[in-house]
Amino acid sequence: MAVTRSVAKTNAPARQGVNLNTFVWQGTDKRGVKMKGEQASKSANLLRAELRRQGITPTVVKPKTKPLFGGTGSKIKPKDIAIFSRQIATMMKSGVPIVQSLEIIGSGNKNPKMQAMVNSLRSDIENGSSIHEAMAKHPVQFDELYRNLVRAGESSGVLETVLETIATYKENLEALKGKIKKALFYPAMVIAVALIVSAILLIYVVPTFEEVFQSFGAELPAFTQLIIAISNFMVSWWWLMLIIVAGGIGAAIYAFNRSPAFQHAVDRAVLKVPVIGQIMHNSAIARFARTLAVTFKAGVPLVEALESVAGATGNTVYEKAVLRMRDDVAVGYQVNMAMKQTNLFPHMVTQMTAIGEEAGALDTMLFKVAEFFEQEVNNAVDALASLIEPLIMVFIGIVVGGLVIGMYLPIFKLASVVG
Incomplete structure (x- = not known):
């Protein structure tokens, strides 16, 4: 019979920094039972020696072949x-x-x-x-x-x-991030599809209607003329618009990753967006509270914990606020007093933090704060999904429906004249 088995590690001394390779092997044990498996080792010879030590006689030991596509594997997420x-x-x-x-x-x-x-x-x-x-x-x-x-x-x-x-x-952090991505991804994708459909109509469909309209010889409605003008511009300069859009997106991503000032401005602007901004506020508070609770519970000193927590908030506005809190706590302020100075944390958060500090249970109170605001994010995301669906339908109706109406207005006008 064949058995897949992972062999225990070798006890041979290893040098620090040595890379391990993955080998596949086949062999037989002392009873003659065929066995096979995979094992990481520094070399095939060391793996053979390790297998023999375990009572397995190796017949095949070779490096594991990589697949033709995706051989390096997906990145670590x-x-x-x-x-x-x-x-x-x-x-x-x-x-x-x-x-x-x-x-x-x-x-x-x-x-x-x-x-x-x-x-x-x-x-x-x-x-x-x-x-x-x-x-x-x-x-x-x-x-x-x-x-x-x-x-x-x-x-x-x-x-x-x-x-x-x-x-x-x-x-919990990945679940929270997943909720926020869900809230933002769906409307973004629907709007992108609507814009792509509109571009296809303007580039390929509208010129066909224009040829038909020219045969009428009559003056077209102003709305139809506007759509035809936009279509002509798109047909002539679609490549330029594509370069501008792609370049703009690339430049924005580059600036966001390389420029702290630009990233801070974007994060501050996102916090002011209706509905979405409140979700991002609650998310940052939840991440701050849970991260600080975990670090404090693990025994990390408070000042050092605040420094580590700053980057985990997911927003540079809150990151700078937490770093200011770290400086205040370092000179003797209580955490709740340092929170108040930032003008970012709700009264409930500062009060629960104060109670936690007084009772010597700061980590417990911060866990409660994190749970509350994580639930707030969940509720807000569900409410946003219900709110945004009709708004998306209205947007699609205005964009795509407007193009269709603009193309059929001359036909309606001609029909009324003939009638």
């Missing part, structure tokens, strides 16, 4: 890190050693990039690095906040509990 956090937390909570946990997670992951990262973590930890030091080599996947929490868990001896807290935090 925040959702992948959330799943990884839950997996590692569950295994360590069950008593599985960290190295063995990483081996199990790495061998079972379908994304080659994620698998390579997990194997790299395992290799570094085997070589004597702490977990947060191993994660520091992957700053894109494990940001400063994540590493600070892990470091606090390692130093206080409650790493399993901290990892479980991180996993819950990541899951």
